[in-house]
Amino acid sequence: MCGIFGIISDREINHGHLRQLALHARQRGRDSSGLIYYDSDAYSIKRADYDIKQLLNRQDNLRTPVVMGHSRLITNGLSDNQPVVRMVFV
Numbered sequence: 001m002c003g004i005f006g007i008i009s010d011r012e013i014n015h016g017h018l019r020q021l022a023l024h025a026r027q028r029g030r031d032s033s034g035l036i037y038y039d040s041d042a043y044s045i046k047r048a049d050y051d052i053k054q055l056l057n058r059q060d061n062l063r064t065p066v067v068m069g070h071s072r073l074i075t076n077g078l079s080d081n082q083p084v085v086r087m088v089f090v
Contacts (some may be wrong), residue, residue, distance in 0.1 A: 003028030006068030037067040053060025
């Protein structure tokens with residue numbers, strides 16, 4: 001089961017708060033992780049087959065008011081880094 005977390009704010013996120021939330025979610029698993037955040041005029045998605053701590057370290061320069069993420073334990077295979085991302089064009 002995933003540990004899911006996020007921050008939605010009216011100003012740039014506090015990186016300490018984000019790290020604290022991510023570390024709590026990390027208790028649910030350390031095998032894969034992901035982030036989605038607002039970047040300029042679009043959303044960016046980063047998925048990784050490693051610990052959320054490593055992923056956060058690589059995204060340390062986030063300047064965004066919106067970020068959500070997950071940390072998970074592999075349960076039924078190595079090829080699915082859930083939650084699933086689907087692009088829908090309207």
